[in-house]
Amino acid sequence: MRRTRLSPASLGPRDVLHVGSAGLRTRPMRVVLSALGIAIGIATMIAVVGISASSKAQLLQKLDALGTNMLVASPGQGLFGEQVKLPKESPGMVGRIDGVRQVGATGDLSQSVRRSEKIPEEETGGITLKAADEGLLRTLRGSMASGTWLNAANGRYPSVVLGHVSAQRLGITRSGQQVYIGGRYFTVVGILDPLPLAPEIERSALVGWPAATEALGFDGHPTSIYERSTDASVQAVRDLIPHTVDPENPRNVQVTDPSSALQAKAATEGAFTNLLLGLGGVALLVGGVGVANTMIISVLERRHEIGLRRSMGATRGQIRLQFVTESLLLSGLGGLAGIVLGSAATYVFAASGGIPWVVPLWAVGGGFGATLVIGTIAGLYPAVRAARLSPTLALQAA
Amino acid sequence: MNATTDLTPGTPGPTTAADPTDPTDPAADPTDPTDPVVELAGVTKAYPGGVAALRGVDLRVARAELLAIVGPSGSGKSTLLHIVGTLDRPTAGAVTLAGHDIATLSDRRLSALRAQHIGFVFQSFHLVPGISARDNVAEGLLYSGLPRAERRRRAADALDRVGLADRMSHRPHELSGGQKQRVAIARAVVGEPDLLLADEPTGALDSASGAAVMELLHDLNKEGATIAVITHDSEIAAQLPRQVRIRDGQVVADVRAAAKR
Numbered sequence: 035m036r037r038t039r040l041s042p043a044s045l046g047p048r049d050v051l052h053v054g055s056a057g058l059r060t061r062p063m064r065v066v067l068s069a070l071g072i073a074i075g076i077a078t079m080i081a082v083v084g085i086s087a088s089s090k091a092q093l094l095q096k097l098d099a100l101g102t103n104m105l106v107a108s109p110g111q112g113l114f115g116e117q118v119k120l121p122k123e124s125p126g127m128v129g130r131i132d133g134v135r136q137v138g139a140t141g142d143l144s145q146s147v148r149r150s151e152k153i154p155e156e157e158t159g160g161i162t163l164k165a166a167d168e169g170l171l172r173t174l175r176g177s178m179a180s181g182t183w184l185n186a187a188n189g190r191y192p193s194v195v196l197g198h199v200s201a202q203r204l205g206i207t208r209s210g211q212q213v214y215i216g217g218r219y220f221t222v223v224g225i226l227d228p229l230p231l232a233p234e235i236e237r238s239a240l241v242g243w244p245a246a247t248e249a250l251g252f253d254g255h256p257t258s259i260y261e262r263s264t265d266a267s268v269q270a271v272r273d274l275i276p277h278t279v280d281p282e283n284p285r286n287v288q289v290t291d292p293s294s295a296l297q298a299k300a301a302t303e304g305a306f307t308n309l310l311l312g313l314g315g316v317a318l319l320v321g322g323v324g325v326a327n328t329m330i331i332s333v334l335e336r337r338h339e340i341g342l343r344r345s346m347g348a349t350r351g352q353i354r355l356q357f358v359t360e361s362l363l364l365s366g367l368g369g370l371a372g373i374v375l376g377s378a379a380t381y382v383f384a385a386s387g388g389i390p391w392v393v394p395l396w397a398v399g400g401g402f403g404a405t406l407v408i409g410t411i412a413g414l415y416p417a418v419r420a421a422r423l424s425p426t427l428a429l430q431a432a
Numbered sequence: 433m434n435a436t437t438d439l440t441p442g443t444p445g446p447t448t449a450a451d452p453t454d455p456t457d458p459a460a461d462p463t464d465p466t467d468p469v470v471e472l473a474g475v476t477k478a479y480p481g482g483v484a485a486l487r488g489v490d491l492r493v494a495r496a497e498l499l500a501i502v503g504p505s506g507s508g509k510s511t512l513l514h515i516v517g518t519l520d521r522p523t524a525g526a527v528t529l530a531g532h533d534i535a536t537l538s539d540r541r542l543s544a545l546r547a548q549h550i551g552f553v554f555q556s557f558h559l560v561p562g563i564s565a566r567d568n569v570a571e572g573l574l575y576s577g578l579p580r581a582e583r584r585r586r587a588a589d590a591l592d593r594v595g596l597a598d599r600m601s602h603r604p605h606e607l608s609g610g611q612k613q614r615v616a617i618a619r620a621v622v623g624e625p626d627l628l629l630a631d632e633p634t635g636a637l638d639s640a641s642g643a644a645v646m647e648l649l650h651d652l653n654k655e656g657a658t659i660a661v662i663t664h665d666s667e668i669a670a671q672l673p674r675q676v677r678i679r680d681g682q683v684v685a686d687v688r689a690a691a692k693r
């Protein structure tokens with residue numbers, strides 16, 4: 035009698051996929067229902083991460099446009115709590131610091147800004163009056179919603195430029211209208227667009243430096259100096275400003291970075307999402323339990339098939355592989371559906387809010403990887419049970 | 433005739449009993465000790481709980497034999513078939529199959545042995561639902577290492593051989609009981625096993641389909657297949673060239689009706 039070498043033939047990848055999907059193809063409804071848990075879990079996680087990443091991308095885009103290279107110098111508190119003043123020539127001195135590109139200054143005035151003289155003086159509408167120099171607009175990277183910015187020509191006449199909030203509050207919609215300041219009418223020569231980095235300017239009415247001095251009793255001391263430097267020199271400039279502005283009392287000068295609040299917001303964007311991510315994780319876990327449950331039922335139902343395959347020469351390993359593959363396919367399908375759903379949800383959110391659509395690749399990869407891990411874990415126990423099944427018991431008629 | 437040669441086991445001998453000198457011819461010497469497909473010596477199977485399903489069974493099946501294992505319910509026929517088919521191991525005694533002592537083989541090697549040498553037919557068919565007759569038959573070759581296209585080609589030949597060439601794409605629920613059993617037989621023989629084991633193959637069929645299935649087994653045997661059929665039906669057993677009678681786990685009679693061949 036010829037004796038053949040006995041070593042089991044291994045299944046090719048296509049055959050593994052084929053036997054692994056056989057159970058799923060005959061029960062599509064069960065596949066949908068048991069993959070649903072995983073799909074919901076992954077969709078939640080992708081949407082949570084995607085929405086926060088989209089919001090963050092929008093903030094960063096905004097920061098990019100506004101620039102993070104602007105600093106504001108203002109008078110601090112004096113040693114004894116008294117209000118100190120910045121020297122009149124300090125804007126020029128700041129402009130001479132290495133790396134500084136643009137400088138602008140404002141000086142606070144006390145007069146109220148009203149629509150007409152008939153409105154009582156107390157009703158300021160929260161609008162502050164400031165003297166502004168010509169360089170301010172460029173330093174802020176601001177633009178005009180209408181009219182023109184203060185210049186040498188209109189700065190000498192009683193003309194005023196309104197921040198967009200002030201214009202709204204005063205009910206001014208176009209240049210050429212008049213407002214009542216310090217006992218006389220000023221002509222609105224321009225209205226500014228919003229300035230996210232300088233909300234205090236949005237709420238101001240700005241008059242030219244010479245006009246403020248002549249008509250409104252401005253003492254010429256700036257209260258805020260805005261400067262923009264090269265990106266590389268921001269830190270050096272920040273260190274130099276106090277000594278440059280007030281060499282004797284550098285501690286009287288306070289320097290702030292208006293973009294830092296936005297930067298901090300961008301950095302913390304997504305912190306609140308941990309809770310939602312946790313919820314997604316729980317859904318994922320429940321989905322995994324659902325898959326394990328389905329697999330156990332599948333093994334019980336297909337005892338005969340397992341016995342038959344063993345009788346046809348399947349090794350224990352091949353039976354295990356079949357059921358782990360089935361479980362992987364089940365959870366992988368759920369994962370794919372979840373990725374599509376989560377990305378779609380993010381898209382809807384982004385499109386409706388007019389923000390960029392960002393679904394981080396690490397979230398997609400991580401989510402899919404998680405489903406594969408869950409699929410393996412959920413399928414392992416049922417698969418081992420299937421492989422351990424005695425072929426004779428499996429073949430017994432129920 | 434191509435399909436026929438595909439189906440016959442590894443070493444097809446002459447299919448007629450004309451030459452008494454041919455050592456592989458079962459009619460000349462059905463239990464030729466030089467070439468047994470299966471040899472059982474003192475096989476005992478005791479289940480935990482004290483039930484001894486088999487008690488010291490000696491059995492030898494030569495190449496190209498067709499035998500019936502017959503006995504009352506609970507006598508140990510299925511147990512014997514499982515042990516011959518290496519689905520189960522005896523608690524005592526030796527089983528040699530296709531030259532391999534199965535006691536020395538690991539579960540992996542036993543699986544390979546089944547894939548290469550044994551085909552099973554069950555009373556309840558055990559077809560995979562939802563896939564076509566042809567794919568069901570091709571499953572019989574899944575663990576053989578043959579490429580998929582070749583498996584499907586051989587499956588078509590095997591279905592043709594059992595007379596179901598026109599039912600290739602029918603799924604199990606679209607087939608009659610007799611047709612299902614013929615698909616199951618095609619699946620068992622598609623790998624050209626040395627030994628075909630059938631446990632009550634007609635048990636779930638009416639007498640006409642049962643007769644057709646038995647005729648198919650006869651035909652396969654004439655082409656050289658070695659077949660053991662379990663039955664509790666003495667009438668069916670009587671049609672086969674050899675009958676091994678079992679009672680209470682022991683072989684009580686081993687009758688050859690040589691004239692039948």
Ligand SMILES: Nc1ncnc2c1ncn2[C@@H]1O[C@H](COP(=O)(O)OP(=O)(O)OP(=O)(O)O)[C@@H](O)[C@H]1O
Binds near residue numbers: 479483512664
């Ligand atoms: N897994 C098992 N555990 C314990 N006892 C078993 C087991 N399988 C079978 N038996 C016992 O072994 C004996 C033989 O069983 P077997 O299935 O081989 O009988 P059989 O001849 O095939 O009967 P039937 O014609 O009804 O199919 C019976 O008494 C049965 O109860």
Ligand SMILES: [Mg+2]
Binds near residue numbers: 510
């Ligand atoms: Mg039985």
